[in-house]
Amino acid sequence: MTSRRQFLGTALAAAALPRLGWADAGDPAFLAAAQDPDGSYSLFGLSASGADLFRVPLPARGHAATAHPEVPEAVAFARRPGTYALVLNCATGRVIARLTAAPGREFNGHGAYSMDGDTLYTSEVVALTGEGRIALWSRSDGYRRIGEVASGGIGPHEIRRLPGTEMLVVANGGIRTGPGDREKLNLDTMAPNLTYLMPDGTVEDQARLAPEWHRASIRHLALDAFGNVAFAMQWEGPVEEAPALLGFHGLHGGAPRLARAPDDLHRAMQGYAGSIAAFEAGGKVAISSPKGGRVQVFDSDGTFAHEILRADVCGLAPLGDRLVMTDGHGAFVVTEGGVPVGHTRAPRAWDNHIVAL
Amino acid sequence: MRLLIAALCLLPLPLRADPAIDRVLDDVVTPGFTSFVAATDALERAAQADCRASSDGLRGAWNAAMDAWLSVADLRFGPLEDDARRQIIAYWPDKSGHRTKALARLLTPGNPGLADAGLFRQQPVSVRGLYGIEAMIYDPRFNGYGPDDPGCALVRMAAADLDETARAAAEAWDTDFAATLRTAGDGANARFLDEIEARQVVFTALLASIQFDINERIGLPIGTVETPRPLRAEGRLSGRAQRNLELALAAHERLAMALAPDDALMTAEDFERVRFMAGKLDDPDFSGVETPTGRFRLEAVQTALTLLRTVANEELSAALGVTMGLNALDGD
Numbered sequence: 179m180t181s182r183r184q185f186l187g188t189a190l191a192a193a194a195l196p197r198l199g200w201a202d203a204g205d206p207a208f209l210a211a212a213q214d215p216d217g218s219y220s221l222f223g224l225s226a227s228g229a230d231l232f233r234v235p236l237p238a239r240g241h242a243a244t245a246h247p248e249v250p251e252a253v254a255f256a257r258r259p260g261t262y263a264l265v266l267n268c269a270t271g272r273v274i275a276r277l278t279a280a281p282g283r284e285f286n287g288h289g290a291y292s293m294d295g296d297t298l299y300t301s302e303v304v305a306l307t308g309e310g311r312i313a314l315w316s317r318s319d320g321y322r323r324i325g326e327v328a329s330g331g332i333g334p335h336e337i338r339r340l341p342g343t344e345m346l347v348v349a350n351g352g353i354r355t356g357p358g359d360r361e362k363l364n365l366d367t368m369a370p371n372l373t374y375l376m377p378d379g380t381v382e383d384q385a386r387l388a389p390e391w392h393r394a395s396i397r398h399l400a401l402d403a404f405g406n407v408a409f410a411m412q413w414e415g416p417v418e419e420a421p422a423l424l425g426f427h428g429l430h431g432g433a434p435r436l437a438r439a440p441d442d443l444h445r446a447m448q449g450y451a452g453s454i455a456a457f458e459a460g461g462k463v464a465i466s467s468p469k470g471g472r473v474q475v476f477d478s479d480g481t482f483a484h485e486i487l488r489a490d491v492c493g494l495a496p497l498g499d500r501l502v503m504t505d506g507h508g509a510f511v512v513t514e515g516g517v518p519v520g521h522t523r524a525p526r527a528w529d530n531h532i533v534a535l
Numbered sequence: 536m537r538l539l540i541a542a543l544c545l546l547p548l549p550l551r552a553d554p555a556i557d558r559v560l561d562d563v564v565t566p567g568f569t570s571f572v573a574a575t576d577a578l579e580r581a582a583q584a585d586c587r588a589s590s591d592g593l594r595g596a597w598n599a600a601m602d603a604w605l606s607v608a609d610l611r612f613g614p615l616e617d618d619a620r621r622q623i624i625a626y627w628p629d630k631s632g633h634r635t636k637a638l639a640r641l642l643t644p645g646n647p648g649l650a651d652a653g654l655f656r657q658q659p660v661s662v663r664g665l666y667g668i669e670a671m672i673y674d675p676r677f678n679g680y681g682p683d684d685p686g687c688a689l690v691r692m693a694a695a696d697l698d699e700t701a702r703a704a705a706e707a708w709d710t711d712f713a714a715t716l717r718t719a720g721d722g723a724n725a726r727f728l729d730e731i732e733a734r735q736v737v738f739t740a741l742l743a744s745i746q747f748d749i750n751e752r753i754g755l756p757i758g759t760v761e762t763p764r765p766l767r768a769e770g771r772l773s774g775r776a777q778r779n780l781e782l783a784l785a786a787h788e789r790l791a792m793a794l795a796p797d798d799a800l801m802t803a804e805d806f807e808r809v810r811f812m813a814g815k816l817d818d819p820d821f822s823g824v825e826t827p828t829g830r831f832r833l834e835a836v837q838t839a840l841t842l843l844r845t846v847a848n849e850e851l852s853a854a855l856g857v858t859m860g861l862n863a864l865d866g867d
Contacts, residue, residue, distance in 0.1 A: 213861055215852075241867060257867060287867060335867075360865075397867075412866070442619075452866040468862030487726070489612075489739060490860030506860015507735050511728065521728045527861045 206231045206268055208495055209252055210504055210532040211240030215525050221254045223268055224532075226497060228510035228522035232271030237262055241287035242336070242531040246317075247295045252535065253277070255300070258335075259358055260285030263300065265321055268535070275321040283311065283326075284358070288336040293344055297377065301334040301348065302326070308354030308363070310334035312346065314377065327379030331371045332364070335397040340374075340405040340429070345382060347407055347429075348373045351395040353414065365414050370396040372409060374429050385434050391421045398453055402460025402478070405429065410465045413449035420449030424465050424476060437480035446470045453531055457496035464501050468492040473503055475516065484516040493532035504528035553730050555855060556716050558793040559737050563786075564713065567607035568705040574603035575698040578668075582694035586687040588671065588678035593690070597672060600697070601665055601775065605782040609790050611740035613715075614707035622660040623700050626667070627769055628751055634661040634670055638677060642685045649688040655696055664700070667693050673772035734794070734855045741790050741851070742859065744783070745844045752780050753837045756821040763830060768821035776821040780836075781813050791847055798854035805843035812836045 206223035213219055219236040221243065234254070241257040250268040263277040263285055279285050282305050289300040298315040310329030315321050329337075331350025338347050352370030354363045369392050374383040387394055393415040400408045407427045413420040422436035422444075438444045451465040462483065464475045468490050475483040490506035500514045505528060511521040574596070581596035588594075604625060607615070615621045626634070637659040641648055648654045661667065671677050671690050680686025716736075719727035727733045751769070756776070758764035768776040788806040791799055813836050816823070823829020848859055 215858065450866060452862060468860070468866055471863070489736060490863045492862035492866065506858065506862045507732070507739075508858045509728065509732070518725055518728055523729060523731060525856070525858060527858050529861055530867055 206535055208532050208534055209243040210493055211529040212526040234266055234271050240529060243533045244289045245535045246291055253289055253298060255285055255287050255289060258286040260287060277321055280323055286335055290337050290339045299337055301337045303333060305357035308332045310350050330373030330375060330381050330384060336399045338399045338401050341403055344377055346375055349396045349399050349409055351397045353395050368392060372396055372427055383430050385427050394421055400454045400456040400463060402456050408454055408456055408463045410451035410454035417449045423447055423451040435480055437476050439474050439482045443485055452492045453494040455494035455496050457501050458499045464494050466491050466494050486513060486516055492530045493528055495532045495534040504532045552717055555794050556733050560713050562793045563790055564708055568708055571603040571607050572701050572705045574600040575701040579694040579698040582691045586690045597668055602782060604665060606786050609740055609744040609786050611743055612736045613712040614704040620700055620704050624664045626660045626664055628755055629661055637662045638670060644685055649685055649692055655692045663693055664697055669773050731856055735857045737794060738851055738855055738857050742848060745787055748783055749837055749840050753833055756824050757833055763824040765822045765824050771820050774820045777816050777819050784810050784813055795851050795854040799850040802847040802850050805846055809839045809843055812839055
């Protein structure tokens with residue numbers, strides 16, 4: 179039962195505070211986690227040109243973030259195996275709520291919101307078995323964990339919601355790790371998949387790779403406005419045997435379409451794509467390889483377009499027709515047609531992802 | 536503050552060469568490649584003069600080329616990374632044992648891969664370059680060839696191919712990449728967006744090269760306590776594992792001091808200590824890893840080098856204003 183004080187407090191707050199929209203947040207365009215020179219970790223809100231708008235200290239290394247669809251609120255996730263997630267007010271950088279992993283569960287670094295923004299979905303694993311879970315958290319109930327459903331595979335990594343629907347698409351990476359660590363335990367038997375499911379756990383579709391590519395861990399996702407999915411993979415087999423690291427799929431679309439650069443350039447990716455972004459209204463998709471020090475751009479039909487060399491590059495995000503990339507040496511670079519058109523630099527190591535708001 | 540900004544605006548930044556980059560080019564790149572090309576040139580001539588493995592001239596020239604390579608091997612960016620030149624020049628470690636098999640396949644009478652430079656270039660990188668020649672002149676399974684055998688043709692072909700690769704790398708530095716480094720931050724320079732990026736690429740290469748020694752040059756033969764792996768040592772065949780390590784350390788030191796001659800004092804002290812320790816190993820091919828004392832000594836060098844790397848990372852990144860990235864090490 180709501181107490182009188184709670185009721186009054188809520189009513190007063192609602193009356194006194196005009197609802198904040200994203201525009202009030204000093205227009206942060208991106209969120210990205212980084213390591214500071216003293217070895218500590220922070221999350222930064224960045225303008226479209228890469229200027230710092232706010233900084234939030236993180237208790238441990240961060241990974242990705244997800245933005246609320248309407249209000250300037252975002253959730254920053256710990257790197258897997260994660261124990262925390264922070265809900266931030268992006269206008270001020272203030273921490274609104276701290277999510278703690280449920281007993282026996284670990285955060286896997288990514289999450290997404292429901293259409294109305296009242297449910298947060300987080301990718302998690304059962305620590306002992308690596309089985310994937312999508313946990314549901316109620317925003318209106320103070321980000322209380324209200325349930326979980328099976329993710330449809332082992333080691334789910336990124337999850338996204340298909341635009342205009344409540345359907346989630348989950349990159350079940352297939353890699354089982356030990357509780358609390360990152361050691362890979364099942365490389366011989368791993369079987370990644372792309373799972374489309376409803377928040378009640380109903381699986382609508384599932385896409386898999388050919389058996390000989392079962393070691394290509396599907397980990398990161400980019401969507402266009404129509405819900406077409408592009409996914410980035412990390413190869414866990416011998417590097418010289420690495421297959422394509424980029425795939426395309428749509429709900430009920432059958433087998434995924436794979437895309438790779440010409441041989442020499444493909445080899446230079448070293449079997450590893452760390453991030454993915456769709457830009458030019460979904461007409462182009464970029465994948466990054468920090469190990470290979472390069473970003474490769476493809477047309478959405480899978481044709482290789484060009485590559486951009488940048489040491490330790492990983493984070494990718496769209497900026498209209500432009501592509502933004504961050505690297506471990508502190509650079510935030512805006513490129514257009516493969517050419518840098520602007521950059522900023524800060525004394526910090528940008529971590530794996532930059533998330534467009 | 537306002538005065539400072541005004542003062543900064545007056546500096547003609549794009550025209551001012553970066554002294555750290557100038558020193559790297561003048562003290563390391565230019566003399567290093569001059570020696571390397573001269574040495575591969577001499578090796579090619581020695582192979583033409585007498586291709587036999589027993590030839591003192593050939594062995595001497597090969598050793599000189601190996602020495603010279605180690606003085607430029609730390610330049611892990613630009614021309615040595617383009618067109619797979621590093622793999623062609625120095626394919627090591629060969630963890631899967633490709634070299635022996637590929638050499639055996641190639642060493643057949645009348646093999647066109649030994650008669651035509653273009654076809655030789657299509658052979659696996661494991662038979663090319665310095666280590667391909669090392670196997671031919673030091674590995675008893677291969678080094679018994681006479682002047683009319685396929686082995687002789689292979690050594691001549693590999694020496695010419697190595698020389699050509701070295702020249703191509705040197706020329707690319709000379710005509711293009713040195714200027715690309717020097718003009719970091721110019722509007723037209725898409726490779727290095729600012730001065731920091733040019734420093735960063737050298738700094739990263741230095742740390743990667745030190746790590747290569749820790750993990751591969753020393754780490755491979757050390758193996759595990761239960762299973763030392765002396766046969767995996769670089770230069771095992773030619774008995775120059777220790778010499779390679781000593782020359783590699785000297786090269787790292789030259790590069791570090793070119794980057795920050797005045798601001799890396801602890802790094803300089805650490806280099807002196809590690810080089811002293813490496814010089815005292817008295818274990819030319821690292822076969823000593825099978826004895827407790829030998830193993831202990833090499834592990835001590837490895838530990839000292841690991842500590843040096845941490846110190847160098849701190850001192851040089853502060854001096855150069857660069858950051859070591861996280862992404863290439865352990866992505867997710």
